[in-house]
Amino acid sequence: xxxxxxxxxxxxxxxxxxxxxxxxxxxxxxxxxxxxxxxxxxxxxxxxxxxxxxxxxxxxxxxxxxxxxxxxxxxxxxxxxxxxxxxxxxxxxxxxxxxxxxxxxxxxxxxxxxxxxxxxxxxxxxxxxxxxxxxxxxxxxxxxxxxxxxxxxxxxxxxxxxxxxxxxxxxxxxxxxxxxxxxxxxxxxxxxxxxxxxxxxxxxxxxxxxxxxxxxxxxxxxxxxxxxxxxxxxxxxxxxxxxxxxxxxxxxxxxxxxxxxxxxxxxxxxxxxxxxxxxxxxxxxxxxxxxxxxxxxxxxxxxxxxxxxxxxxxxxxxxxxxxxxxxxxxxxxxxxxxxxxxxxxxxxxxxxxxxxxxxxxxxxxxxxxxxxxxxxxxxxxxxxxxxxxxxxxxxxxxxxxxxxxxxxxxxxxxxxxxxxxxxxxxxxxxxxxxxxxxxxxxxxxxxxxxxxxxxxxxxxxxxxxxxxxxxxxxxxxxxxxxxxxxxxxxxxxxxxxxxxxxxxxxxxxxxxxxxxxxxxxxxxxxxxxxxxxxxxxxxxxxxxxxxxxxxxxxxxxxxxxxxxxxxxxxxxxxxxxxxxxxxxxxxxxxxxxxxxxxxxxxxxxxxxxxxxxxxxxxx
Amino acid sequence: xxxxxxxxxxxxxxxxxxxxxxxxxxxxxxxxxxxxxxxxxxxxxxxxxxxxxxxxxxxxxxxxxxxxxxxxxxxxxxxxxxxxxxxxxxxxxxxxxxxxxxxxxxxxxxxxxxxxxxxxxxxxxxxxxxxxxxxxxxxxxxxxxxxxxxxxxxxxxxxxxxxxxxxxxxxxxxxxxxxxxxxxxxxxxxxxxxxxxxxxxxxxxxxxxxxxxxxxxxxxxxxxxxxxxxxxxxxxxxxxxxxxx
Numbered sequence: 001x002x003x004x005x006x007x008x009x010x011x012x013x014x015x016x017x018x019x020x021x022x023x024x025x026x027x028x029x030x031x032x033x034x035x036x037x038x039x040x041x042x043x044x045x046x047x048x049x050x051x052x053x054x055x056x057x058x059x060x061x062x063x064x065x066x067x068x069x070x071x072x073x074x075x076x077x078x079x080x081x082x083x084x085x086x087x088x089x090x091x092x093x094x095x096x097x098x099x100x101x102x103x104x105x106x107x108x109x110x111x112x113x114x115x116x117x118x119x120x121x122x123x124x125x126x127x128x129x130x131x132x133x134x135x136x137x138x139x140x141x142x143x144x145x146x147x148x149x150x151x152x153x154x155x156x157x158x159x160x161x162x163x164x165x166x167x168x169x170x171x172x173x174x175x176x177x178x179x180x181x182x183x184x185x186x187x188x189x190x191x192x193x194x195x196x197x198x199x200x201x202x203x204x205x206x207x208x209x210x211x212x213x214x215x216x217x218x219x220x221x222x223x224x225x226x227x228x229x230x231x232x233x234x235x236x237x238x239x240x241x242x243x244x245x246x247x248x249x250x251x252x253x254x255x256x257x258x259x260x261x262x263x264x265x266x267x268x269x270x271x272x273x274x275x276x277x278x279x280x281x282x283x284x285x286x287x288x289x290x291x292x293x294x295x296x297x298x299x300x301x302x303x304x305x306x307x308x309x310x311x312x313x314x315x316x317x318x319x320x321x322x323x324x325x326x327x328x329x330x331x332x333x334x335x336x337x338x339x340x341x342x343x344x345x346x347x348x349x350x351x352x353x354x355x356x357x358x359x360x361x362x363x364x365x366x367x368x369x370x371x372x373x374x375x376x377x378x379x380x381x382x383x384x385x386x387x388x389x390x391x392x393x394x395x396x397x398x399x400x401x402x403x404x405x406x407x408x409x410x411x412x413x414x415x416x417x418x419x420x421x422x423x424x425x426x427x428x429x430x431x432x433x434x435x436x437x438x439x440x441x442x443x444x445x446x447x448x449x450x451x452x453x454x455x456x457x458x459x460x461x462x463x464x465x466x467x468x469x470x471x472x473x474x475x476x477x478x479x480x481x482x483x484x485x486x487x488x489x490x491x492x493x494x495x496x497x498x499x500x501x502x503x504x505x506x507x508x509x510x511x512x513x514x515x516x517x518x519x520x521x522x523x524x525x526x527x528x529x530x531x532x533x534x535x536x537x538x539x540x541x542x543x544x545x546x547x548x549x550x551x552x553x554x555x556x557x558x559x560x561x562x563x564x565x566x567x568x569x570x571x572x573x574x575x576x577x578x579x580x581x582x583x584x585x586x587x588x589x590x591x592x593x594x595x596x597x598x599x600x601x602x603x604x605x606x607x608x609x610x611x612x613x614x615x616x617x618x619x
Numbered sequence: 620x621x622x623x624x625x626x627x628x629x630x631x632x633x634x635x636x637x638x639x640x641x642x643x644x645x646x647x648x649x650x651x652x653x654x655x656x657x658x659x660x661x662x663x664x665x666x667x668x669x670x671x672x673x674x675x676x677x678x679x680x681x682x683x684x685x686x687x688x689x690x691x692x693x694x695x696x697x698x699x700x701x702x703x704x705x706x707x708x709x710x711x712x713x714x715x716x717x718x719x720x721x722x723x724x725x726x727x728x729x730x731x732x733x734x735x736x737x738x739x740x741x742x743x744x745x746x747x748x749x750x751x752x753x754x755x756x757x758x759x760x761x762x763x764x765x766x767x768x769x770x771x772x773x774x775x776x777x778x779x780x781x782x783x784x785x786x787x788x789x790x791x792x793x794x795x796x797x798x799x800x801x802x803x804x805x806x807x808x809x810x811x812x813x814x815x816x817x818x819x820x821x822x823x824x825x826x827x828x829x830x831x832x833x834x835x836x837x838x839x840x841x842x843x844x845x846x847x848x849x850x851x852x853x854x855x856x857x858x859x860x861x862x863x864x
Contacts, residue, residue, distance in 0.1 A: 535846035538814035543713030
């Protein structure tokens with residue numbers, strides 16, 4: 001038994017253990033210890049590792065083998081699962097159980113997700129991959145459906161997407177087998193690029209659609225925000241931080257390893273001008289901009305973050321599609337960075353919900369004096385999400401920007417910058433409406449979230465800060481993943497990257513930033529450090545005497561001036577497209593039903609039988 | 620209101636700076652006063668018709684900004700409170716609230732005759748006649764209404780007073796708070812209070828004097844419900860974190 005066997009066996013034990021002992025208080029600590037052990041085991045083992053377990057399906061061997069690319073994603077998965085499990089184990093879990101939900105199913109669904117993802121990430125051939133893919137989808141559905149009526153409704157909306165995605169993947173799989181005669185990923189690496197352009201384009205369309213649905217790429221992104229936002233707290237953090245990245249994992253595997261980016265660039269729509277690779281890059285760029293600006297309009301903190309989750313996926317794909325050492329490192333690093341602060345942000349939002357009972361951005365405000373630690377987590381988290389120093393989000397976005405500029409794609413660069421602008425605006429709305437401004441009278445007595453909730457959040461943002469100040473720590477994994485995937489490997493240092501065209505040293509940037517704060521503090525405290533706190537009702541409102549029943553916290557219709565300009569661009573086109581597709585499917589199904597049920601069934605049967613027989617004879 | 624002499628048309632000359640003959644002794648204070656006089660942010664509390672003269676004074680024709688004077692949206696960052704016209708009893712409460720919310724040093728300018736003596740509303744039962752009864756006024760710009768030239772001339776004089784250290788009436792509000800509070804209570808009734816802790820601020824600015832407290836502040840303290848600022852609270856048992864109150 002090697003490390004991968006132990007890893008998978010432990011993960012396989014956890015879902016039944018969760019279903020049996022999930023109600024027991026100590027279960028979260030037990031699961032936390034198992035996950036910690038798995039992380040240590042995985043971080044320490046030598047790769048690649050082949051699992052001892054092998055199956056035989058239809059005469060084909062199905063096996064599991066983990067390389068550095070899979071390990072990169074697996075480590076993030078386990079880390080986020082650890083934070084979510086600890087969060088669930090304390091007061092939040094008790095409240096969740098008291099609300100009539102089952103802690104066993106929640107723990108079980110989370111553990112099931114971890115198992116499914118590990119199986120997917122370590123798949124050696126396309127059958128194992130498809131097993132992992134389907135398990136991930138259904139485990140994801142289980143986790144999404146844990147949060148009550150609305151969550152179930154949102155999760156059910158995911159089902160048709162997941163099914164059509166799975167059908168597309170299955171179709172691609174069948175065609176791959178027919179055209180190449182093998183399903184082994186290592187063997188396909190050599191064969192798939194030699195297929196002719198038409199076949200390659202069809203495979204790219206089928207697999208690409210299936211993977212895009214999981215990742216929430218445009219135009220298949222509509223299911224994701226409600227499904228992730230409505231799920232139960234810790235589940236939302238896990239789903240938002242890593243679940244959708246399985247789609248990115250699969251896309252990167254397909255584009256870089258199996259097909260190779262040069263072959264993808266051969267598939268031209270307009271010869272020499274617009275290729276499939278450009279299309280992917282533009283889809284990624286639109287995935288950054290449109291969902292980010294949808295997030296800007298959300299009034300529910302959970303939805304706001306979930307929409308950003310879709311948008312941030314665009315940066316990752318964009319970096320990988322550019323495919324040079326800097327860009328792909330930025331894209332992959334963004335998976336890790338995003339997971340750290342997104343999980344922290346979602347957990348912080350649910351900590352606020354735990355205390356106040358709402359995530360509605362129009363009914364919060366001023367919580368900084370009551371929940372200072374949660375405020376700190378959200379502050380550092382949004383700095384990361386907006387991609388500003390000193391947090392790690394800056395590093396990965398910087399790498400992507402830089403590769404876009406070096407690659408000579410100024411329009412795509414512009415799109416990413418517009419996306420970042422939208423992110424900054426909407427995360428400011430998030431923290432302002434939640435923590436700044438007027439504390440409502442009904443929230444005056446609330447307290448900071450308990451340690452079981454603040455500890456995982458703080459650990460995540462500290463990780464985001466440390467890997468922001470010293471990105472070399474995370475870049476070592478990224479470089480291994482790049483090598484395993486066959487991408488050019490980034491030359492990194494502890495502080496950032498070293499390149500003849502300019503270095504990035506975050507140690508210096510963070511040092512200078514804090515030196516600036518230090519000078520400010522010296523000036524302030526050197527001048528006596530005199531400050532005076534006043535009550536929030538001792539505030540200026542055009543001379544009005546404020547009282548606790550007066551709302552002067554500006555939250556509704558935030559950015560009214562901006563919306564006046566860009567408001568007409570919001571047309572819900574994708575929602576209408578989704579309704580149109582749904583209506584068309586419905587109509588086709590009804591027509592079919594009319595045809596074989598109501599209009600002379602005997603004749604229908606006869607026609608079908610004759611057609612079927614003649615096809616068989618012709619064959 | 621009976622004696623015109625009590626209106627400070629010309630500010631009393633300030634004491635000679637004590638430098639002991641050394642020209643450089645006050646160089647830092649003078650530099651500070653010079654800079655302060657050249658960057659004035661004003662909060663215009665447009666109470667009456669005088670406000671109509673401010674847009675031309677502020678915009679391109681007379682362009683107040685070339686003197687370093689700009690409008691400011693909140694009292695916390697403002698230096699000048701501009702009261703532009705008649706002050707009804709109801710408005711006066713708001714002006715006092717706004718004045719107390721400004722950070723020191725702060726200056727008050729009364730524009731129009733109404734702020735000097737009630738102007739055409741001198742008979743009205745609901746109009747405060749003399750603004751300087753309720754808060755220290757640094758400069759009156761009389762007229763009905765004063766033209767932008769007069770406004771700018773008044774502002775320039777205020778700037779010169781600030782530069783020369785002659786305009787420090789804001790200290791008077793802290794040092795003789797009891798007097799001003801007494802006038803306010805006479806007009807608004809004995810239950811009058813604002814959210815600002817003026818006596819605490821007097822100590823904060825080192826302006827606490829023998830006339831800060833008196834019978835009127837004693838009356839205030841009897842019924843005052845203080846607004847203590849919210850402290851940062853971790854809420855873990857009795858552990859609470861910092862924040863001066």
